[in-house]
Amino acid sequence: MEYDILGLGRTNQILCIENISIETLGNIKRYLLSDGFKVKEILATTEIIKSQNLTDYDAVFILGGPMSVNDNFDYLLEEKKLVQSSFNLGVPMFGICLGSQLIASSCGGKVYQGPKKEIGWGEVHITSKGQTGIFDKIVGNKIQVFHWHGDTFTLPSDADILSESDLYIQAFRFKNAIGIQFHLEVTKNMIQNWVREYYIELKNEKISGDRFIDDIDKNVSELKNISKIVYENFKSMIE
Numbered sequence: 001m002e003y004d005i006l007g008l009g010r011t012n013q014i015l016c017i018e019n020i021s022i023e024t025l026g027n028i029k030r031y032l033l034s035d036g037f038k039v040k041e042i043l044a045t046t047e048i049i050k051s052q053n054l055t056d057y058d059a060v061f062i063l064g065g066p067m068s069v070n071d072n073f074d075y076l077l078e079e080k081k082l083v084q085s086s087f088n089l090g091v092p093m094f095g096i097c098l099g100s101q102l103i104a105s106s107c108g109g110k111v112y113q114g115p116k117k118e119i120g121w122g123e124v125h126i127t128s129k130g131q132t133g134i135f136d137k138i139v140g141n142k143i144q145v146f147h148w149h150g151d152t153f154t155l156p157s158d159a160d161i162l163s164e165s166d167l168y169i170q171a172f173r174f175k176n177a178i179g180i181q182f183h184l185e186v187t188k189n190m191i192q193n194w195v196r197e198y199y200i201e202l203k204n205e206k207i208s209g210d211r212f213i214d215d216i217d218k219n220v221s222e223l224k225n226i227s228k229i230v231y232e233n234f235k236s237m238i239e
Contacts (some may be wrong), residue, residue, distance in 0.1 A: 118182075
């Protein structure tokens with residue numbers, strides 16, 4: 001059955017779970033609102049995650065944050081339960097960064113600290129399954145994206161890998177869920193805010209935030225085009 005969330009959903013409601021207030025839906029929220037959806041944005045706590053009924057929503061987005069899936073936080077355990085419920089109910093789910101790692105952990109993968117953090121602009125390779133899936137209609141098999149993550153993951157054999165960098169898996173699909181490690185939702189303001197908010201991490205990694213600002217308008221504009229294509233492809237997912 002085709003599960004099209006463009007005006008044909010059961011509720012026209014979208015749930016967006018933020019794990020930290022500074023990491024938002026960015027451009028994707030604009031796409032959803034322009035399509036006529038109501039977006040419910042919640043900041044993750046144990047109680048509020050428990051109170052969500054997935055059948056109220058046509059799709060769920062889980063966003064990023066500096067915490068690890070392996071941190072013993074009750075609200076992260078509740079998010080994993082929510083992901084499992086989405087598998088069972090067939091509600092489309094889209095995880096970004098930490099959100100993708102929660103999906104990976106919930107579907108039988110293992111999340112662990114990678115040998116090197118990926119932070120800043122970088123290239124990822126789109127696999128053949130990615131080219132016919134979530135990255136369909138993107139010209140070529142390489143795109144430049146914005147990274148900010150240190151953890152990576154393994155996946156079960158029935159997950160489809162959709163993109164990779166030289167270091168890590170970058171995007172995958174498992175059943176009705178899409179996980180993307182990098183950030184395709186970011187705006188110029190979001191990147192500037194992250195550079196300020198996470199400056200200690202940048203200092204520890206000996207990374208200059210100034211290099212993110214070089215050609216930022218051009219890079220963000222190109223990324224926005226990619227994010228719109230990915231969003232459109234997500235809308236046509238099959239239940």
